[in-house]
Amino acid sequence: MADVSTAPGPAQGGPDPAGARTPLPPLRQGGPGMRPALVVLGLAVLIVVLFGVGSALWGSGTTAGPRRPAATKVPGTSLVAVPAALLLGPIVQPGSPPANIVDALTVPRGTRAGVSVDHSAGAGQYDQEMHLTLAASEEAVITFYRVELPALGWHITSTGPPTGQPGTELLAEQSGGDGWQWEVGVVISPTTFGGSPTGSTPFALRLIQVPDGN
Numbered sequence: 001m002a003d004v005s006t007a008p009g010p011a012q013g014g015p016d017p018a019g020a021r022t023p024l025p026p027l028r029q030g031g032p033g034m035r036p037a038l039v040v041l042g043l044a045v046l047i048v049v050l051f052g053v054g055s056a057l058w059g060s061g062t063t064a065g066p067r068r069p070a071a072t073k074v075p076g077t078s079l080v081a082v083p084a085a086l087l088l089g090p091i092v093q094p095g096s097p098p099a100n101i102v103d104a105l106t107v108p109r110g111t112r113a114g115v116s117v118d119h120s121a122g123a124g125q126y127d128q129e130m131h132l133t134l135a136a137s138e139e140a141v142i143t144f145y146r147v148e149l150p151a152l153g154w155h156i157t158s159t160g161p162p163t164g165q166p167g168t169e170l171l172a173e174q175s176g177g178d179g180w181q182w183e184v185g186v187v188i189s190p191t192t193f194g195g196s197p198t199g200s201t202p203f204a205l206r207l208i209q210v211p212d213g214n
Contacts, residue, residue: 081106090116091128098177104152129206138191181210
């Protein structure tokens with residue numbers, strides 16, 4: 001009896017039948033993705049923000065006066081302290097007085113500016129004065145500056161009558177951010193009424209760059 005050969009099929013390991021589907025390649029494994037990069041970017045942004053806030057608060061090594069709210073009620077008076085920088089504009093030059101000295105001066109709210117006076121006479125040292133008026137009593141203005149000057153870093157060196165005129169003068173000193181010592185003189189004149197029940201008190205702020213050897 002003749003042998004009959006049987007063609008091997010798939011089960012015998014032979015070739016796939018014609019038209020059989022080719023197997024798909026395996027899926028790629030996912031990489032690390034964008035999350036670590038986003039975390040690093042977020043940390044970098046946070047560091048930049050914190051550095052900027054720190055620079056704004058502490059500055060870059062210059063002397064800074066005490067920071068105060070925009071308006072502060074002064075104990076012992078009904079007066080409210082506001083920054084003096086705007087009223088002192090006519091006597092403020094670029095860098096002189098330094099920013100920490102200007103920032104360490106306040107005036108009672110409601111103060112009106114008068115004339116400015118240059119006492120330097122070409123001497124090379126800054127010496128400027130600003131005349132002001134306020135609808136309040138002489139005693140209230142004196143108390144205002146007796147409280148405000150020390151609170152803003154000034155050391156009061158004397159209090160008494162000014163030379164050649166009535167009233168009260170307060171002298172105080174503070175170190176400027178420019179390396180110089182600065183003096184402020186506050187001269188408060190007697191209250192004038194002129195038909196006003198509250199009266200008006202003239203006063204002046206005089207800023208002086210203290211010469212070497214003083």
